[in-house]
Amino acid sequence: MHVSVNAAVSADGKLSSRRREQIAISGDDDFARVDRLRAESDAVVVGVGTVLADDPSLVRYDETHRTSIRGETASPPARVVVDSSCRTPTNAAILAGDPETYVLTSDAAPESRLTALRDAGATALVAGEERVDLTDAFAAIETHGIERVMVEGGGELIFSLFKAALVDEITVYIGNTVIGGRDAPTLADGDGFVEAFPELELTSVERIDSGVVLAWHVS
């Protein structure tokens, strides 16, 4: 499995404000870049915190780019939510219509919620006791043909992926705004590292819109 993370942050490293509402940090050219990244992926992944905050549909991607690299019959990238207790609302945009949506959940999910999400059309896969075991869960979606995933956030999920040493590359759009706030989500939240910090190798720097996109390989 190849895992790439992409997110947009303010100049001070925030994904959003302390209200955790979606904020347009990047612009049209960067969203077009994100659509191309989605097109290169078998699935786009978000945490349930992002679903509850932003209600993303994750259906937009660059179809021309996808067919040019994957062929005319390439199917659209699937959608994946990491959701320990199945808090995804059954009317969430991420469950609506096509393509397929996977909910990666844990033993902590109430049976009734698991059933409700399956009835709403999701493919729910259980891995982990209290929280989703990301290594096992990603291995499970790999058996469904998902080999390249793009993770769009949020900060809790991104930190856990680094902690599990699952991230291969990361691209970050840094916008021309300051959001601030000690409780505002950052690119990598969770408990944070105190030693053995993941090291990144810078692979490109590009000006887009009124900001810059940095790309790194994870060493």
Ligand SMILES: NC(=O)C1=CN([C@@H]2O[C@H](COP(=O)(O)OP(=O)(O)OC[C@H]3O[C@@H](n4cnc5c(N)ncnc54)[C@H](O)[C@@H]3O)[C@@H](O)[C@H]2O)C=CC1
């Ligand atoms: N600027 C950007 O590019 C983006 C910004 N955001 C922002 O990020 C915020 C949401 O981020 P977060 O609250 O950090 O939520 P998140 O989207 O990272 O989801 C975290 C949740 O996932 C579940 N989970 C299950 N297993 C887990 C595991 N092993 N590790 C981590 N989480 C696990 C837990 O319920 C946890 O609370 C919102 O304010 C949203 O607007 C989200 C995506 C992109």
Ligand SMILES: Nc1nc(O)c(N)c(N[C@@H]2O[C@H](COP(=O)(O)O)[C@@H](O)[C@H]2O)n1
């Ligand atoms: N790349 C990027 N730039 C921003 O400025 C953003 N606010 C975000 N947010 C994330 O984009 C996703 C939107 O999904 P759909 O438009 O519904 O497909 C979602 O994951 C947001 O949190 N991204």
